[in-house]
Amino acid sequence: MATDISTDSNFDTDNLPRARGHWRNVWRRFRKRKLAFASLIVITFIYMLGIFAPVIQTHDYHETDLYRTQQGPSAENWLGTDRAGRDLYTRVVWGIQTTVIITISTFITGSLFLGVTVGLVAGYFRGWIDAVIMRVGEVVSAFPDILLIILLAATLKPRIVQIAHDIEDNTGISGLVSSGIVDYLVIGIALLPLSWFGMMRLVRGQVLALREAEYVEAARAMGTTTPRILFRHILPNVVSPIIVSVSFGIGSIALAEVVLSFFGLGVQPPRPSLGVMIGEVTARGNTSVSVLRDHPEQLLAPIIVVWMLIFCWNIVGDALNDVLNPRAR
Amino acid sequence: MLAYILRRLLWAPVLLSMAAFFVFMMGTCAPGDPAELRLGNRATEDNIERERERLGLNDPFPLRYIQYVGNVLKGDFGDSYHYQGRPVLEIIAPRLWVSVQLNIAALLVAITIGLPLGFYAAKRQGTARDPSIVITMLILYAMPVFFTAPLLILFFAVQLHWVPAAGWDGFFSTQTILPALTIGIPGAAIFVRHMRASTLEVIGQEYVRTAQAKGMPNMVVNYRHIARNALLPILTIMGFTLAGMFGGSLIVELIYGIPGAGRLSLDAIFQRDFPVLTAFVLLGAGMLVLANLVIDIAYTIVDPRIRLQ
Numbered sequence: 001m002a003t004d005i006s007t008d009s010n011f012d013t014d015n016l017p018r019a020r021g022h023w024r025n026v027w028r029r030f031r032k033r034k035l036a037f038a039s040l041i042v043i044t045f046i047y048m049l050g051i052f053a054p055v056i057q058t059h060d061y062h063e064t065d066l067y068r069t070q071q072g073p074s075a076e077n078w079l080g081t082d083r084a085g086r087d088l089y090t091r092v093v094w095g096i097q098t099t100v101i102i103t104i105s106t107f108i109t110g111s112l113f114l115g116v117t118v119g120l121v122a123g124y125f126r127g128w129i130d131a132v133i134m135r136v137g138e139v140v141s142a143f144p145d146i147l148l149i150i151l152l153a154a155t156l157k158p159r160i161v162q163i164a165h166d167i168e169d170n171t172g173i174s175g176l177v178s179s180g181i182v183d184y185l186v187i188g189i190a191l192l193p194l195s196w197f198g199m200m201r202l203v204r205g206q207v208l209a210l211r212e213a214e215y216v217e218a219a220r221a222m223g224t225t226t227p228r229i230l231f232r233h234i235l236p237n238v239v240s241p242i243i244v245s246v247s248f249g250i251g252s253i254a255l256a257e258v259v260l261s262f263f264g265l266g267v268q269p270p271r272p273s274l275g276v277m278i279g280e281v282t283a284r285g286n287t288s289v290s291v292l293r294d295h296p297e298q299l300l301a302p303i304i305v306v307w308m309l310i311f312c313w314n315i316v317g318d319a320l321n322d323v324l325n326p327r328a329r
Numbered sequence: 330m331l332a333y334i335l336r337r338l339l340w341a342p343v344l345l346s347m348a349a350f351f352v353f354m355m356g357t358c359a360p361g362d363p364a365e366l367r368l369g370n371r372a373t374e375d376n377i378e379r380e381r382e383r384l385g386l387n388d389p390f391p392l393r394y395i396q397y398v399g400n401v402l403k404g405d406f407g408d409s410y411h412y413q414g415r416p417v418l419e420i421i422a423p424r425l426w427v428s429v430q431l432n433i434a435a436l437l438v439a440i441t442i443g444l445p446l447g448f449y450a451a452k453r454q455g456t457a458r459d460p461s462i463v464i465t466m467l468i469l470y471a472m473p474v475f476f477t478a479p480l481l482i483l484f485f486a487v488q489l490h491w492v493p494a495a496g497w498d499g500f501f502s503t504q505t506i507l508p509a510l511t512i513g514i515p516g517a518a519i520f521v522r523h524m525r526a527s528t529l530e531v532i533g534q535e536y537v538r539t540a541q542a543k544g545m546p547n548m549v550v551n552y553r554h555i556a557r558n559a560l561l562p563i564l565t566i567m568g569f570t571l572a573g574m575f576g577g578s579l580i581v582e583l584i585y586g587i588p589g590a591g592r593l594s595l596d597a598i599f600q601r602d603f604p605v606l607t608a609f610v611l612l613g614a615g616m617l618v619l620a621n622l623v624i625d626i627a628y629t630i631v632d633p634r635i636r637l638q
Contacts (some may be wrong), residue, residue, distance in 0.1 A: 035464075139344055139347045139351065142614035146580075147594055147610070150595065159358065251471070262475065262580070303473060307473060310471035311467060311468055311470075314467055315467065
């Protein structure tokens with residue numbers, strides 16, 4: 001018997017728990033997972049370090065002190081100094097900033113903007129558009145990931161730097177190349193193949209199912225425009241898998257940037273990057289282990305940050321997956 | 330099923346030629362004139378022009394591409410720019426063989442650690458052992474190879490002197506152990522994760538309960554009913570890890586100084602040796618396509634319920 005509970009005299013509506021929104025529920029369930037919640041706090045902390053790098057630095061990241069090279073931790077240099085006498089703490093903090101900027105900008109352009117839009121279009125319109133998009137995606141994913149990223153970075157870099165120089169010469173804007181924007185652009189473009197295809201396939205799959213849903217058909221019958229159907233009716237229903245995919249993907253994007261910089265194709269010195277710092281200690285793969293043997297502790301800080309980021313994003317992604325897609329379990 | 334395999338086989342060359350086209354295009358975009366690079370310091374305008382003509386670099390781009398595809402079909406991947414005209418295949422083949430050996434060793438490590446551990450964790454669900462295995466493996470999985478490699482070198486080579494720090498001396502040598510571990514440990518983490526998930530799924534099936542109810546020995550239920558069925562989804566992952574390991578072994582090959590394909594392709598990128606690079610991409614992509622096909626077919630053999638369409 002479906003009576004309206006508010007008219008039922010035995011029912012005290014005031015003492016009922018208030019109805020909560022979907023996202024409040026999600027947040028509540030997420031918070032109950034202690035490990036995931038702790039991971040989120042760690043991620044926030046690391047990102048904050050990066051964002052506030054200019055404020056919390058103790059030195060300048062390119063300031064060298066040749067009387068104090070390869071030092072251990074001290075009151076002056078919290079994490080010690082590298083072989084050029086630069087403060088490791090400051091460089092780690094700035095390196096995190098590089099990672100933060102690159103992961104966030106790659107995710108917004110590649111995954112969210114390109115991946116989601118293309119996925120929506122492919123799934124909704126199907127037919128030849130879908131076929132073309134999927135085939136292009138297959139070609140891109142036929143390459144070994146890291147190799148493709150390195151290839152793109154290595155070939156595009158000189159071109160983009162050249163363009164930036166031209167812009168500087170012709171418009172009188174200076175400092176475009178030295179500001180590091182060019183490096184970020186190159187890395188962002190090189191990481192695109194890594195970020196868009198997975199997201200696209202995910203969204204497409206969801207949309208393929210949703211476009212047949214009755215509420216979408218109803219919207220179509222009422223003459224709703226296609227963009228409105230896509231973004232107002234379908235997109236909100238694929239947000240959950242998108243969030244899960246993003247949280248898993250950020251770790252791998254961060255790692256890819258580190259790998260690129262490790263090979264010297266990413267962020268250029270003197271701007272610090274975790275990858276550059278790791279490369280300097282492991283001598284970029286030259287088999288000489290001298291720095292590594294004598295000062296392995298210099299690896300610790302950058303590696304632990306990378307490690308924590310990947311680990312925590314995985315845990316958060318796992319938890320979000322459980323919380324957002326309860327049926328998937 | 331035959332139609333499906335045929336369709337996939339027909340699509341493969343199209344995909345490969347598109348991939349090759351892409352690398353070819355990157356080659357023309359890339360700065361630096363291969364003819365000039367080849368001639369080095371001795372280059373004069375005339376020489377460069379003659380070399381460009383000889384290499385066919387003055388031909389229009391589509392023509393060069395078509396010629397290239399024609400040659401590849403005949404098994405000729407062209408000559409390397411960097412290694413003074415040696416055929417690309419001759420350079421790639423031994424390097425590729427090293428990488429294949431390394432990756433097989435790593436896969437063995439990953440499987441022998443990952444599958445039993447994942448199975449064990451699933452069987453112990455509800456005890457403290459399950460989450461502790463899962464978290465340990467997640468920590469290991471997140472550990473970047475830049476860290477595992479130096480750590481292993483420092484401990485086993487520099488401190489204990491058990492194995493050499495770097496180099497390559499064939500599959501059956503102590504030098505293979507460290508790099509195989511470096512690639513294999515994160516791989517094991519992936520296997521643990523998936524094996525655990527798929528074992529849990531199978532454990533809940535009714536035929537498992539039936540088998541237990543009729544008094545089958547635990548061993549038999551574990552291995553014949555659970556493990557064998559749980560292995561099915563692992564096949565896919567195995568194929569992808571094998572294909573993906575080429576990327577992963579790149580850094581490992583660098584750090585350990587192993588003369589593998591990863592190292593070669595990286596050098597080729599920096600030396601703008603595009604014939605080598607294109608061939609490498611073609612072979613890599615071809616292997617990925619082949620791996621996918623083999624996985625699909627293997628599925629139908631392992632699980633007769635699956636029909637390919």
